[in-house]
Amino acid sequence: MDPVPTSIKLAAPGGVAITWNDGHQATYSYGYLRKQCPCATCRDKPPEVKTEPDPFPILGKGPIKVTGAAQIGHYAVQFNWNDGHATGIYSFSYLREICPCEQCRLKS
Template sequence: MAMTRVATHRPQKLAVDRAAGLLRISWVDGHTSNFRLAWLRAVCPCATCAEAKRTADADPLRLIVGPGPSAAVTGAELVGNYALRIIWADGHDGGIYGFSGLRASCPCAECGGEAPALLQVE
């Protein structure tokens, strides 16, 4: 089987480890990524969260009080073969995480740590 750049962005196995608070992705090239659920929620790429981030950036004096959004996961489902939708315990499910963006944000030491970039669906 030929190795292509795209093929490395395909997950072979997806698992949510609720106890550890991690989304674990085993990629077809043998690499494994462990994403913190709290980080995934913080970078949720949906329109609602993007707008909330824009509002917060525009008003740096705005104080956000109270607990952050839920990082508990109810479920996850594949979107085509290119992305993952995560359904959070508070009902939020608009975020679609592209696999190429997830792979580019792999937080392991080998990949260079947790990237702050928003995930793009390609």
């Protein structure tokens, strides 16, 4: 059986924190997660992702951030971003695949 998240915290320190039903846990930074967006547009042309605070915050929107999320069926989650993007549907297996923790990075 594929692992499924038991909890997704959108505003954890450092990004989105996901706990899996097999006990695994990891925090995905917003910039990382946004760059991994699996939608056709972003796969075609990697998004420009702002991860640093704007030196002139009044002109910009600030660094990338998740503003909301919706679960899609029993297999995926869709994130809404503060850059207006919301078409990326991250399947649970994809999220697990891109897990940024050291343990998973060493495996791949």
